[in-house]
Amino acid sequence: xxxxxxxxxxxxxxxxxxxxxxxxxxxxxxxxxxxxxxxxxxxxxxxxxxxxxxxxxxxxxxxxxxxxxxxxxxxxxxxxxxxxxxxxxxxxxxxxxxxxxxxxxxxxxxxxxxxxxxxxxxxxxxxxxxxxxxxxxxxxxxxxxxxxxxxxxxxxxxxxxxxxxxxxxxxxxxxxxxxxxxxxxxxxxxxxxxxxxxxxxxxxxxxxxxxxxxxxxxxxxxxxxxxxxxxxxxxxxxxx
Numbered sequence: 629x630x631x632x633x634x635x636x637x638x639x640x641x642x643x644x645x646x647x648x649x650x651x652x653x654x655x656x657x658x659x660x661x662x663x664x665x666x667x668x669x670x671x672x673x674x675x676x677x678x679x680x681x682x683x684x685x686x687x688x689x690x691x692x693x694x695x696x697x698x699x700x701x702x703x704x705x706x707x708x709x710x711x712x713x714x715x716x717x718x719x720x721x722x723x724x725x726x727x728x729x730x731x732x733x734x735x736x737x738x739x740x741x742x743x744x745x746x747x748x749x750x751x752x753x754x755x756x757x758x759x760x761x762x763x764x765x766x767x768x769x770x771x772x773x774x775x776x777x778x779x780x781x782x783x784x785x786x787x788x789x790x791x792x793x794x795x796x797x798x799x800x801x802x803x804x805x806x807x808x809x810x811x812x813x814x815x816x817x818x819x820x821x822x823x824x825x826x827x828x829x830x831x832x833x834x835x836x837x838x839x840x841x842x843x844x845x846x847x848x849x850x851x852x853x854x855x856x857x858x859x860x861x862x863x864x865x866x867x868x
Contacts, residue, residue: 629776630665631725632657639721642728646741647711648718657723662809669723672716673773679713680766683759690764698756706759707746713766714740720773732772735765794823822850825857834860 633639636651657665686702686709717736721728728737739762742749749755790798797820804813828834830846836856838848845856 629726630657630662630669630723631727632665633722633725639725639728642725643718643721643737644740645718646744647715648722653719653722665723669720672719672723673770675716676713676720676766677770679709679716680763680770682709683713683763683766688756688759688763690760690767698753703750703755707743710742710746710759710762713762714743717766717769720769724773724776727769727773727776730772730776732769732775734768735761736769739765790824791827794820794827796820797823822853825850825853829853829857 633642633654636654639645639654657668660668683706686706687699688702688706718740721733721736727733739758742758742762745758746755749758797816801813801816801820804810804816826846830844834845834856835842836845836848836852837843838852845853848856
């Protein structure tokens with residue numbers, strides 16, 4: 629589900645990266661294969677989640693009923709973890725434009741410049757509050773990412789009760805859409821639709837008459853099959 633930015637400038641204007649400031653990774657994202665981009669996207673998400681876990685292990689919590697760490701000795705380690713989190717989060721958004729433009733990224737995009745203010749915040753307890761907020765924002769961004777993964781998994785085939793043979797063309801269509809190959813995805817989805825319509829027409833013994841000669845609609849031209857199925861649906865709606 630890698631959705632790439634059209635230009636480095638487009639990414640910068642949306643994300644305002646604090647760590648990923650050079651276009652090198654963006655260039656690679658357009659040179660690499662889709663498989664590599666998918667691997668890089670998954671790797672960024674994993675490292676982002678690992679950073680959140682490391683912050684929790686350092687004593688930072690998102691819990692209004694329990695005071696989190698205020699131990700200054702943890703700040704040096706926390707600073708390193710925050711740097712890794714910002715880098716991996718910005719890489720995650722570089723490989724997924726949809727996620728960057730979603731509400732899930734709002735908090736992270738307001739906290740990814742945390743290191744710029746680190747020394748000033750460190751003079752008081754505000755540094756702990758900001759890190760805890762950052763940890764919360766990581767969680768929201770990861771949740772948004774996981775929701776997009778779930779949507780991709782359900783797209784086209786969710787709640788369908790089709791025989792494996794008919795579902796076979798819809799699964800590649802789903803996979804193509806999930807990688808941003810919309811044109812190829814539309815082609816495969818159309819092929820899947822054709823298979824479903826022909827199966828219905830054959831089971832219902834629907835007949836198509838061309839120049840006074842009846843023939844099975846399931847064996848006709850796809851365009852004619854769509855037309856006849858549309859009219860059958862329309863008549864059914866009018867009857868009820």
